[in-house]
Every structure is written in C-alpha cells, then in structure tokens.
Amino acid sequence: MVNVFHQHLDELNDLLVDMARRVGDAVAKAGAALLEVDTAAAEAVVAADDEVNALQFKVDDRIVELMTQYDPVATDLRFVLGAVRISVDLERMGDLAKHVAKSVLLRAPAPVVPESLRADFAAMADAAVRISEKLVGILAERDYLQASQTELDDDELDAIQQRIHEQLPSLGYGPQTAVDAALLARFFERFGDHAVRISHQVVYLVTGDVHLDRS
C-alpha cells in the first residue's frame, strides 16, 4: 500500500516536471521571439500557456484522489503541500513567459527591446532558460544539492534588471520605450524568483531545512 502511494507521488511529481519543461520551452521561445520580433513564435507561446494551466488543475485533481484513497503520514503530506505550492509557482512562470510574448505582439513589427539593451535582454533570456533547465533536473531527480544552483542565475537576472533600471534614465529613450524595457526586465526577474522559490521548496521537502524565502 505504501509503495503504491509513493508510486502515485512519483506520478504527481512527473506532472510538475512536465509543467517545468513546458514553462522552460515557453520562456526560451518568448526570449527568441523578443530578440527576433517573431510574432508567430510569440503567438505560439500565448497559445501554449493553456496547457500549463490545465496541468495545474490536473495536479489538484490528482492530489485530492491520492488523499482520499490513502492515509498519508506527515512527511508525505508536506510533499503534497509542496507540490501545490510548486504548481502555483510554475503556473506563474508560464504567465510571465506569456507576458514577454504579449509585449512582442503589442509593439510588432517594431522591436520592444531597444538596440543598446539587446545584449542585456539576450543575457536575461539565457539565464531564464538555464534556470528552467536546472529546475527540470532538480524536480525530476529531487536533487536538492543542485537546488542552490538556481540562485546563481537568479542573481544574474537581478543584477541585469538593476543595471537596466539604473541605465534607463540616461539612455535617452522616451518614456514608452523605457517603461516597456523596465516591465520586460521585471518579467524575467520574477521568472527567476519563482524558480528559486521552487528549488527552496525542494530543499525543504528533501531535507526539512527551512530556506524558504518568503520575501
């Protein structure tokens, strides 16, 4: 009985891994759409977000099924609560990738990213893709030792966002370009925050250490 229960928990975890993969694909495609002003790619990102949202419902349904069929111990309950939290963060990461895609569509055929910030946004998109790839590994393997690795990419995202916000006033852009760039930088930065929250959840679930950042 316990083994069957843990097998179900593994299946629950597979749903989270699936969400993380899709969210990673979304941010990769949204980043490329942003830099290339690729509206077809941007529209694909917007459309694909529905599947991420549907997976979040599936996580809930699976949890209720599990909990009514079995009588889990406290450790397993913590895992289940962690899965709820993780699915909320993943769903939000999907939204943020979608926000990036939508800002491309809003200004196309003009680029949202001004030429002098292109390298910064390319670096943000790269860091977001890296953090997603690590997240898939951390969730798939419950690899809490790798969990701290997400903080490196998140620190980079924070630093680039701060640099963009500091530079913006002196770059000579109009307010619309500046606002677009500031919001875009925030979308990537928040994407990183959610990834770090998830990896802290995994550390907590595996080791019991409360490194949860409730900033």
Place this chain on the structure above:
Amino acid sequence: MVNVFHQHLDELNDLLVDMARRVGDAVAKAGAALLEVDTAAAEAVVAADDEVNALQFKVDDRIVELMTQYDPVATDLRFVLGAVRISVDLERMGDLAKHVAKSVLLRAPAPVVPESLRADFAAMADAAVRISEKLVGILAERDYLQASQTELDDDELDAIQQRIHEQLPSLGYGPQTAVDAALLARFFERFGDHAVRISHQVVYLVTGDVHLDRS
C-alpha cells in the same frame, strides 16, 4: 470527530482572515505613505510583512497537523488545498504592498508619484483598500455571493493602470519617473489580481464552480 475537524478548519480559516486583514492594513498604509511621502509609515509596512510571512508558515503547519490527525473527505481536502493557494496569494499581496513602501523609501524625500498622476494613484490605493476589505468579509463569511464584487475593484485597477501606461509617453516625464510610475501601477494592479484569484477560490470551494482564472 467530524465536528472537531470542522472546528479546526474554521481555525485554519481564521488564520487566512488574519492574513487578509494584515495585508489590507499594509496596502492602506503603503498607499498613504506613497501619497504623503511618509517614510516612517513605509518602514512600518516593510517591517510588518514578516508577520504575514510567519502566518503562511503557520497555515502549513496547521494543515499538516490536521491531516495527520483526521481522515478528511474530498470536499474538506479541496478546502485544505484552497487554503494553501489562498495563503500563497495573500503572502504575495503582502509583498506587493511592501514593494510600494520600498519605492517610497528609495526616492524619499522626493515623491515617487508625479503631481499629475496623484489622483490616479490615490484611486488605485483606494481600490486596493476596498478590495482588501471585501476580501476579509468574503473569507470570514465564506460569502461567495460577494466574491464577484472584487472584480469591480479589480477592473478599476486594470483600467487605471492602462490609463497610466497610455498617458505616460505624452506626459513629458523623464524615463526614471515614467518607469517608477509604471512599476507602481503594476504593483497595485497585481494586488487586485491576487484578490480576485482568492475570491474565485472561495466561489470554487463553496459552490464547486470552476471560475478559477489561471490567466
């Protein structure tokens, strides 16, 4: 046994109501701090956010206690999962109030809000306070008929944000002022989004209707 369990669920709900009250206080104080450039009030908002975060931990602990002591049916499980989600949204609302307070501290003694946008931000702060007050009532009474009322305030927050973003390019402000105003407007707008998500959760928990917006 069932009655005792439901009494515990009520206590769990009391924690959510407590979180909602504190978050409402935070956004009211942050809004006033913003309009009056009141750094003492802003600092109080930043400091008080720790208590909201601590309540989120308490919600988790209470849930694990409950679930290990009792063997809840599916309906009660949905309530418990809803409580987890609601606490995540409330914690995030606390963060957003804190972000408003921090932006006051960052630019003080200069005001963050330029004179010509003062009325718009006063209206956003008012709508955020109203939505919080409704949320406290909805959570305290499980009043799903009131839940749709949060959408009115949220629509107002969305409309003001959009107006601010559209006006910004032509108001003649420099990029820093424009970026500050755009981010502030986004903090209030997101605050409203989380309130609506929570009220949809309450509708779902009470009626079983899936009006959950997973945007």
